[in-house]
Amino acid sequence: MQVKDDAILENNKLTSVTMVQSSPKLLIVNDREEGSPIANALGPNSIDFDVISSTDLPNSLSSYLQYNAIIFDNIAGFKVGEAKMGVIEQAVKNFGVGFMMVGGESSFGLGGYYKTPIEQLLPVEMEVKGKHQLPSLGLVIVLDRSGSMQGAKIQLAKEAAARSVELLRDGDTLGFIAFDDRPWEVIETKPLENREEAVNTILSIPPGGGTEIYSSLEMAYKNLSDLDLQRKHIILLTDGQSATSNSYEELIEEGKGNNITLSTVAIGSDADANLLEDLSEMGSGRFYSVIDETTIPSILSRETAMITRTYIEDNPFYPIIYQADGWNRLFENGVPQMNAYIATTAKQTAMVIAESEKEDPVLAEWQYGLGRTIAFTSDSTGAWTGDWARWDEWTNFWQTAVSKLLPSYNETAYDIRHEANGSFVITDPTNKAAFLDIAVVNEFGEELETQIEILSASRARVVVEADPGLVFFRLSDGSGEIFQAGLTVPYSKEYEQNPPNDTLLTQITEKTGGKALSIDEPSEVFREFTVKGSERQSITNWLIFISLLLFFIDITLRRFGWSFMKTTGKSKKVKENKTVVEETNVSQLLKELKRK
Secondary structure (H helix, E strand, O other): OOOOOOOOHHHOOOOOOOOOOOOOEEEEEEOOOOOOHHHHHHOOOOOEEEEEOHHHOOOOHHHHHOOOEEEEEOOOHHHOOHHHHHHHHHHHHHHOOEEEEEOOOOOHHHHOOOOOHHHHHOOEEOOOOOOOOOOOEEEEEEEEOOHHHOOHHHHHHHHHHHHHHHHOOOOOEEEEEEEOOOEEEEEEEEEOOOHHHHHHHHHOOOOOOOOOOHHHHHHHHHHHHOOOOOEEEEEEEEOOOOOOOOOHHHHHHHHHHOOEEEEEEEEOOOOOHHHHHHHHHHOOOOEEEEOOHHHHHHHHHHHHHHOOOOOEEOOOEOOEEOOOOOOHHHHOOOOOOEOOEEOOEEOOOOEEEEEOOOOOEEEEEEEEOOEEEEEEOOOOOOOOOHHHHHOOOHHHHHHHHHHHHOOOEOOOOOEEEEOOOOOEEEEOOOOOHHHOEEEEEEOOOOEOOEEEEEOOOOEEEEEEOOOOEEEEEEEEOOOOOEEEEEEEEOOOHHHOOOOOOHHHHHHHHHHHOOOOOOOOOHHHHOOOOOOOOOOOOOOHHHHHHHHHHHHHHHHHHHHHHHHHHHHHHHHHHHHHHHHHHHHHHHHHHHHHHHHO
């Protein structure tokens, strides 16, 4: 907001939050053009819900806190980005928002969620640790380290490469090539022996130099071509453009004959997206255009997971159901057959409700902070769930899942007020202020450091280092119920627009013998300068004089030439010498007469 005569930008923005009690609301994230199968299964008369695409996911915490639960329906991690994942993780952990991930070809490990905030909150790990026979694998990562990659680009790209290394098994073949205007084989293409050393080597690569793609890609193909492996894959990441007279098509076709595939990642708008997309198409891989750099780690995690293709278990089976409150009544009349799921590993404290014959979790849940999260590793369309999608309890299945996700809110009328000294004072009408668990998170999902001082049985002071804007308080008394409130941290008082203190100004002028000037008479404020700091002086006359002098010199030279000037100079010199000689002779004559 801007007002007249306001030159202070820091006080132009004011935020406020109003917490409104309403019926539960669900957010379904779905990228299918035909709509969300989950929304259709729930029906219009169940819980109130919104359906949005992954590209419409908000960045701010306040946008997520208007929902009580979130469902990711086959959403790829690289379409979300780790910044938004971090905000969602805070909404679940500190504000009790429920979260559910539903499987598909772009979900869990295949969605690139390895070592992301979303994996952290789920009851399953993306890495497969079960009884799975994985094919022998060779992976070469070709990374642009040119000067234009400096900063967040190369840091995130190196972190992404490190995650890919961590996803590999001992004995898998790894190669790493960094390039600028020439290739640099950072890690020789060979079986992985020391994972930690490989990760540290990748993270230590500095940026610098130009961009030349072909020679590095040629080295990657050459290093993989003669290896006896079931899967051989190259991932190329670059943010630049590179011209070459060599044939990419011949190189890639020869590589395909050796069972080598290629995926490419174009980082930023300056990358040659057309070339990279063509390369991935010729190389039977995938192309990614990256604008949000935080999606790079998810892309490489996804690529590393996809080249094994064993994450998808597609043999029809009957899930094994375990005792679980709220779920078992759905299976009283039997368990339908399921076609496929994505393999994951259940975390140690997770509750597995249904698992496959290979002991992989199909349906699992657990408590993450104050929020409940669920992993359903099959899909929502019926292609993978098979008979489950035609099951009489299909609607009840989704309604049960949503009811599990909904948090329980505390009805206690806590009062949170912002004090003049910048701290917050919380009043607890139950006189249990000393037992409150308090967390404060800003709009970007960052948990802020707090200092808590208990003032009395009913009051506590919270000091928070926060920038002006919205902050969200979460209070919990240990019962599992949540109280949340959004408050505004105002701008500093130095930016307030206050009227002048006329009384104080009058006292100052009286004590110093000065004079109070009125803003209605601006002329009184400014005095005339008696001394000029500078003045203009014309050089026209001097230029005319110099021009005339040069003019006459020019005429003389043209008329008489340089020889005349030299002769004139010599004649003058001779005359001067003659005068000196004559003067010398006269003085000698006078001296002789005096002697006589």
